[in-house]
Amino acid sequence: MYYKFDVVIVGSGGAGLMAAMQLPQASVAVLTKLYPTRSHTGAAQGGVAAALGNREEDHWKWHMYDTVKGGDYLVDQPAAEILAREAIDAVYELEHRGLPFNRTEDGRIDQRRFGGHTRNFGEAPVRRSCYAADRTGHMILQTMYQNAIKNQVRFFNEYLVLDLLINDGQACGVVALEIRTGEIHTFHAKAVLFATGGYGRAWRVTSNAFACMGDGMSIAYRRGIPLEDMEMYQFHPTGIYKVGVLLSEAARGEGAKLLNGKGQYFMERYMPTLKDLAPRDIVSRCIVQEIKEGRGVDGEDYVLLDVRHLGAQKIAEKLPDITDFARNYLGVEPITEPVPIQPTAHYAMGGIPTDIDARVVIDKHWTPFPGFYAAGEVACVSVHGANRLGTNSLVDLIVFGRRAGKHMAKFITETNYAPLPSEPDGFARELVEHLSRSTGRESAARIRSALQNEMDDKVFVERSESSLRHALDTIEGLQDAYKKVELQDKGKLFNTEMVEALELGFLLDCAEATIHGALARTESRGAHYRLDYPRRDDVNWLKHTLAYKGTKAHDVRLDYKDVILINDPLFQPKERKY
Amino acid sequence: MNVLMRIKRYNPEVNTKPYWAEYRVEVEPIDRLLDALNVIKWTQDGTLTYRRSCAHGVCGSDAMRINGRNRLACKVLMRDVGNKVTIEPMLGFPVIKDLVVDMEQFFEKYKLVKPYLITYDNEPTTERLQSQRQRARFDEGTKCILCGACTGSCPSIWGNPDWVGPASIVNAHRFIFDSRDQGAAERLAILSQRDGVWRCRTIFNCADACPRNIPVTDLIEQVKRAIVYNDTEEV
Incomplete structure (x- = not known):
């Protein structure tokens, strides 16, 4: 089938739905490989940070400071300012849309302490996390889905997106597999937002859902868009x-x-x-x-x-x-x-590089990719730098999901549909048909399990040159084996074995970019701790990694982009003590 | 431990009718039933089809009928099912393939009860105020993950698939008793119709099935009383 919408949003978690809310005048399709309420935003527990000051004195600038310091100074500081400032209004928006926050004695949104959030630039913990028991993410997801129903947003449930369509340097749609029928559909759009979440399933012990397979990151990566700071992965x-x-x-x-x-x-x-x-x-x-x-x-x-x-x-x-x-x-x-x-x-601090309007930017000069947006865990703004603070993921979703929606609302009025490339679904069809006809006898489950074990053993809290080299060898072998994956289920109807095999391809790409970034970064910063380089090195490494997929198998090109600092001595990089 | 898994399977692409398949798996007692299904899919039979995502009972993907009761496969431990377990798709839903059922009608019925905050006043610049007591009044229903376990366990649904069902009523309750909401009358009008709350026969299967421990039947009773006494303030 061929569909045409002003905006196609891929992913129905907090970021995707928050963006959809900003587009009441546009024709919008939200594609999800699950049902919207199954998205992994729903697993977030603790809360969403905003300097409301309901429990004690608090200021957005304190929140910004904690975010920058928490990220071990690999944070783009203007983005952190937006995060901390707009969190306040975004939390009120959630409340107005019906989110059942816990309340203080005087009926306001209750707030509690969370890791790394402090008063007065590091003095002591502060109550900043707005919460709904220990199911805050669940309540954000439910509330946003309820509002999407109210606004009659069009959902395509159980559609697995396989490709991003590009024509002449502009995004113009996506191609998706309808899981229930096995049919492949082309979605033509003026703007595409990826809000597809992370890739925690690359590890064996993970908090992430089975769905967190790095879909969006990999799809962009395969289309020549870099992945930023993938070595920054939170445990x-x-x-x-x-x-x-x-x-x-x-x-x-x-x-x-x-x-x-x-x-x-x-x-x-x-x-x-x-x-x-x-x-x-x-x-x-x-x-x-x-x-x-x-x-x-x-x-x-x-x-x-x-x-x-x-x-x-x-x-x-x-x-x-x-x-x-x-x-x-x-x-x-x-x-x-x-x-x-x-x-x-x-949690992936890294991802598809974007600017503060969630526009994807594709190089160290911040060149935007017209019509392509990313928000939430799939994106790297970068507000989390080398380590995300607790509760800032939900802030990221609502603040930058909202900014993506608002920017797309303007963009689609100024832009025409770029024509689709010739044979738009060719690449996606080949992915599916290759798996259908393969007789290579390799098992996707075996490869996935080997990948997860290797990542747990070698790309965990502590890394080193030798552990990362070992991991790279292993992953390259698994990538070769992946080409021979054969399915037992040859049918079209609800073929979850096919879905799992396609997702494994995404996951291998994310692991590849992660290991390459980690191997090159010869310092320790935030979540990236190198036993052989235990100190932070601001002279050489106060910069973002950009990993580009090469044209040949196993070929990855790395480039780097400056971290944006603001002109304020308080925010200059210094040693992190708590 | 070694477990015999009896699974009701049906793939309309190849089967003319459902059949029982049996698998033996070696699992740990603290493995989840979902882990055992994964063992089958990943090492024995890749065609076995079921939904799953979060694997810890918060996304609602893997509701199924396990030894005759609707449960989430990721919240049932193998030590609690013993050496033999029977797994079927939930009743009351059309089967798409194996354990995967069609959820479209379920979500349509959810939408029917206007499951969103309805207000007619201007929004304040900060939050609306709500006391802790007012907030607690509708807490139970906010836990719902829309897995369908309650609706699929309800004999009234088996007999009449057009009935709105317990999950929809729970979500209506969540807004009817929210002090910020002004749409209670609209929802109660919908729920007082033929296929509204009155088809509930107070069988309590729904409350037993709920993986979130929501007292579903009790909430339905509260909605019934709200219709009869036209009172949504207190229990």
Whole structure:
């Protein structure tokens, strides 16, 4: 089929739906490979930061400072200013659209503490996270979907996007596989927004959904668009041991503490001011350090999260879901026992490079790619730099999803449809047909599992030249094997084996860009910690990586782009202490 | 542990009618049922078809009938099902393939009850005020993940697929009792019609099926009382 819309939005999480809300006058299609309410935004727990000051004094500039410092100064500072300033209005917009925030005694939006968010430029923790119990992402997703119903947004559910259409340097649509029928459809558009989320499934232990396979990043990468700062990947400190499901940082925001195998609350030893509320990259490294020094629990590779002292009532009121996870998946009762946890693959700070209007920019000169937008985890604005603060992902979605929508609303009135390239669905058809007819006897599941194990072993909280070289060798072998993947399901109807195999192709691209960026960056910054280069190096590395896919297999070209600083001594890079 | 999985399968591209397939899997007792399905799909039979995404009970993709009860496959542990388990698609929905059911009508019925905040006043420049007590009044319904487990467990739906069903009523309740909302009368008018709340026979299957522990039947009763007494303030 051929469809024509002013705007095509790929992905129906927080960023995609927030953008759709800004386009009441346009014809808009939202494509999702799931149902909208299944998007991974719904798994976000703890909250959305905004300096409302409902609980105590707070200012957007403090939020901006924390974001820049939390990102270990790899943050583009004008973007961080927009994030912190516009968060306030965006949170009010969510409330007006019906989001059921928890409330203070005087009926305002309640706020709580979260890692790395401080008062007065690092003095002490501040209550900045606006929340709805420990299901804030779920409530954002539900609220935005409800508003999309109200605004009669057109959804294409269970459509897997496979290609971005480009004509003469301008985006003009996408090609998608309708999962239910196996048909391939062409969507012609003036503007395309990718809001497809991250690629946490590249690791074995992850908080991410099965759907988080790096679709949008890979599709852009294959079309010559670079991926920015992919080596900056966040490992959340408190995933349930071996399972990866998160125990929200909100638990530590409410007072929970990390406990090692010797019964010591160890964070105060590393970070005397913020302790357990230090940023995630630091806490994850401290956990790894405790384990390396033999203070894991019973010699195993995990430590404990202790919420016992919060009391049953507070736990039930403010942390109901995560305590349920501990009971369900570990059989541990958090009210009486500390919960086994380990760092878990969680969030891509990097992604498709964009400017502050979510326009995709394709080189170090910030050249925009007309008609192509990206927002949310798939994008790199860059507000998170080398390490994202807790609650800033939801802020990113609503602030930059909204800006994408507003910019597209203007763009489509000034632009005509670029004609489709000849045989627009040719590339996507070949992807699908290659898998249908392949007799190579290789298993997609085997490749995926090998990739995940390698990433957990070699591209984790700590990396080194040798671990990354090993990973690169492995991934290149898996990429070659991928060409021989054969399916058992040869049908067209709801072929999820086909979907999984296509997604695996996306995931391998993301892993490739991640490893190349990590290998080249010979310093330690934020989430990227090199055992062989343990210090940050601002002279050589205060810059963003841009990874371009080469024309030959395994060929990746790296380029670099300056970090944008503002002219304010407060925001100049300095050593990060908490 | 070694488990025998009996799965009701049907692929209209190749089968004329549904049939039972059996698989043996080796799993850990704390593995999820979803993990066991993945073992089959990834190592034995790639054609086995089901939906899944978050794998920890918050996205609502993998509702299915497990040993006769609607559950999320990612919230059921293997140690709790024993050495033999029977898995079917949810009842009350058309089957597309194997465990995948058609959710379109379910979402159409959800849209029918106007599941969004309705207000007629101008918005304030900051947030609307709401007391903690007012907020708590509709808390239960906000947990709904639209998985369909309640609706697919309801004998009234099996008998009458046009009925609006428990999930829609839960989501109507979430707005009817929200102090900020001004659309209660519109929703109650919809729910007082033939295919509204009165087809509920208070069987409680829905409350048993809900993976989010929402007291579904109780919320439906509250909506019934709101219609009868025209009162949406307090229970």
